[in-house]
Amino acid sequence: MSTTRTDAAGTSGGSARGPVAGRGPGGGGPGGFGGMGAPPQKPMNFGPSARRLLGRLRPERRGVLLVLVLGVVSVALNVSGPRILGHATDLIFSGAIGHRLPEGVSKQEAIEQARARGDDTFADMLGGMDVIPGQGIDFDALRWVLLGVLALYLGASLFAWLQAYLLNEVVQRTMYRLREDVETKLNRLPLRHFDTSPRGDVLSRVTNDIDNISQSMTQTMSQLLSSVLSVLGVLVMMVIISPVLAIIALVTVPLSVVVTALIAKRSQKQFVAQWSHTGGLNAQVEEAYTGHALVKVFGRQHEVEQAFAEKNEQLYEAGFKAQFISGMIRPIMMFIGSLNYVAIAVVGGLRVASGSMSLGEVQAFIQYSQQFTQPLTQLAAMVNLLQSGVASAERVFEFLDAQEQEPDAARPVRVADARGRVEFEDVWFSYDPDEPLIEGLSLVAEPGTTVAIVGPTGAGKTTLVNLIMRFYELRAGRILLDGVDITEVSRAQLRARIAMVLQDSWLFGGTIAENIAYGDPDASQEQVLAAARAAYVDRFVHSLPDGYDTVIDEEGDNLSAGEKQLITIARAFLAGREILILDEATSSVDTRTEVLVQQAMADLRASRTSFVIAHRLSTIRDADVIVVMEHGRIVEQGSHTELLAAHGAYHRLYTSQFTAPAVEAP
Template sequence: MVSAASGSSSIVVRLLGLLRPHRFRLVLVAVLGTAATAFNLAGPKLVGNATDMAFAGVISRGLPLGASKEDVIAGMRARGEDTMANVLSTADIVPGHGVDFQALFQLLVVILALYIASGLCMLGQGRLVAFIAQRTMFALRDRVSAKLTRLPLGYFDRHSRGEVLSRVTNDVDNLQRTLQQTLGHMVNSVFAVVGVMTVMVWLSPMLAGLVLVSVLIAAAVALRISRRARPRFAERWQRTGTLNGYVEEIYTGHSTVLAFGRREFVERVFDVHNDGLSDASSKAQTLSGMIGPVTRFVTDLNYVMVAVVGALQVAGGSMSIGSVQSFMQYSSMFTQPIIDMANFSAQLQSGMASARRIFEVLDEPEQLPAPPQPVRPGRVRGRVEFQHVDFRYEPHAPLIEDLALTAVPGQLIAIVGPTGAGKSTLGNLLMRFYEVDRGRILLDDVDVATMTREDLRSQIGLVSQDSWLFSGTIADNIAYGRPGATRQDVVEAARAMCVDRFVRSLPDGYDTVLDDESSAVSAGERQLITLARAFLAEPSILLLDEATSSVDSRTEVLIQQAMASLRAGRTSFVIAHRLSTIRHADLILVMDSGRVVERGTHHELLEAGGHYARLYTA
């Protein structure tokens, strides 16, 4: 319980830090709230005065003209009408005179002006709060977006896209609603509670004590329920992210699910996640929903007590009817902020849970920053050297240990091995998607850790087995590899990579628009487009990770012939499972459990009869 409270306190402090740029506007919000509260505080007292004025006028009209107030009260007591005498003792009666409608009208005009002024202050405050909430969330979205660009690839390996999107969209929107709905109300509630209690103590200390006791009881109950609801809201938003991640995964791979007949299984898993979210949401809403009825019951009971005790004080002559009426209004004004805060408790707890999830993203360790004085090879030739490199994804599970490798320009190096041997990890380390744990990777004798990632990656053409295409035309996707490329450059690259032949058959040709759901091109054709993009970029280093896994054998042969000229003078790494495609590699590295267990040409490795020979014959 202590750690949860301290965690909530730190989140509140960080939220206040987000509001710091708007501190002057927040001061204005407080000023407007104070003014609105002051105008509202004056209203019930003046209404009570108007009630006393009307009551005194009606009573005075029936009394004998010329008699004094003291004579009338003395006569009533002599006739045994003590209760009525006590009531009249608190009224400003003038026997024989009726209601002063001019004075009453002027008082009502003042009351109306006060309420109009209060309404205008509330309107201005509401607009300011909306502006502060929107700008604060705008800045927070910017921070989260910038943070995501600085996070290492490992973060996205551990979190599904749906989970990340849920934090960036759902949680930020929920926090925005919380700020907008509660910021102004919290400010007004503080001033209202202090101001109203001061006036109530001035009117009747005894009645003020009754109200305070009942409100403290309601607040204690609400606080207890709120503490129990807090972890439920945290669970609710965690399950929301999990469900979003699962839905995104399933709908992205919808065709795969249907192809393998896993629809019923997917629906069962979805039902499990959905039931978990529904259960967490129900518990959170049920607990928070109890606060309103409980506080309403206590405040209604308080209202009845004030009415009864106030009536007894009027009968005893210690308060006027107008004063009791004013006090009952003040009692409602005092308890209303408590009810409001109870009603907003669910939103507050939900917003705190979302804020915690957002701050978790902002607190994630970032990838290493660029060196203050980055180094860049003068003329990049493409010589790559791995010097005693160690790497592991998890601290307790070593993957690559003491890897030593040198690749020179013009050399084609093939990397083969069983699944999980660490083949694709070499590409990730070369691209600095991950940082090595020990050792160095050199590009033309320059440690890549001393280079900016932009400089390093601009020299590498990566083509993965996943076709990385973007929403846009085929021409735009190919030209992405080289900014400023002309249409002629795009067409030449497409011809070299066997893209032109199928693009010409499309109704819109190179202007065919692609997206994630596009059925205009097949998986193999999408992969050819990524190859054309790499061809157009003309990088110093080629990194092909199963780049031709989705194309047919004939097209693969054509691509290999076309890439022969592209590889001239460049360092090329090819990761392949189809061993027939890498027979002509200058060097074949056989990896197993993160180590290079064999190296040599195709014929040398076959003659050795080791790992490679067993893979090849298998």
């Protein structure tokens, strides 16, 4: 499902927040002006990352073994072809020469006649041939040889196809498990991780990078396996045919390895930078797109375009350098292979003339030399793709290795008497160890009471309710739910008892009814409609063409901000949890609707423990307890009447809203 807006922790403007993407490390503003996605200063550790990536194939051991067997068979059939074709060449060449010799003489007599004429070269060549004077080409033998070669190549192609099919299945199952691991990891990461990581970069890691790994593994593993096996098979055949020519062919191998290693070392850093800049660019685009209205309101289009151009330029430069440097490998390898081909052709021709080799053997060896250099060239050409895939794998592994939230208790406690009593017991918390936020806070919310939390911006109001949800872990102290420490309760059980309505509405791409039913997937249609009526969604939904079946578009632009907020309130009504958290829940609705919703929420809160964060103090006058926070501390608490009479912090807040003119804060 596609979300319209998401904010797991809430975005109350008057609450202290942790570092968030766009404001914290690695962030920018809505236009993304921070230093997101900067490439690592050190090159990636290729070896361990590659081994770890291959280790992901361990569950597919049988499939990998079968792929290996199919590859061996395919390569064995393929490398046998040139040797047999060389025999066909010998049949043709011997028949052509034999047809020119006088019939009735033996081979030895024909050699002696050639030497008598002074043609020693021809005599030496005849000595190395299987020729019958006066007899032409043996077409029957040639036919069987060619049919055998055809069968070999058909068999090699069939086994290669089976190998590629099975390998693709192995890789895709491996990527399936990797995506599952990433999805599971997303659910185990603490909110702090997403506060400090640009969303675009996270999305790039779990989408683009995994896709790149899949593509790289599919292309490189098949070629890598067939190339290595081909090199070994061809090398054996070359040594069998001619050890001398095999030595000439092998001279180029160390040179090829050195060239490849030098170029790969230079391109390695660029591939890391390329994918890192890709994540940074995605983050910048995602931020600018999400906040496009804000960008236009403040006239920051030029800065956004400039930031995009800079990141796009960085990505272009890194991508160009990576591809250009690694692309040099193939032409250099082709040049080395051409030199090798010339050397083999010259030496092979001299050996045919001397009679130490047949023409078919030289032809087969030349084919083998090309088959020998071709896999080396392919291996060299795969270096860029391999490095790109491993660079992406390293980014994904870095994400998988990120510190997870503290695990639930080994034996989580189940709260039998669920009443909704919440107690803060000497709670200490800070986002940054060097910047304390909440210090020694104690507070009790009795079952069925409404606790309103007020205070200036940055006082720690939203942080307080986030701690109840256990989005963050305490530095010290305890939070008790019905007398049980929330760290002893599983997060799933804890959050199953809490309903939350945030200032920023969260809707997904679906119908209005489906969005309301998100609060309780098992709710009946009648229950969904009852929640909608209680939250006054019913007042506007009938004006829509499809009523409750109206599909909310990707950005929720077919509803007003207030209408979207009413849907989220209806969702909380439907959930029916013991604890209700309202974080500026009515800030987006009009005054008349707010009065109606406040009455409805008063009915909703009657049997629930409620925490209400509000800036408009008129909305929380009927709260059982009003808590005033400043700098992470509770400075006052009591009823609306009691706090006004005390003429303290609450009185100053209240009068500043209703009687005093706005003044500049000291």
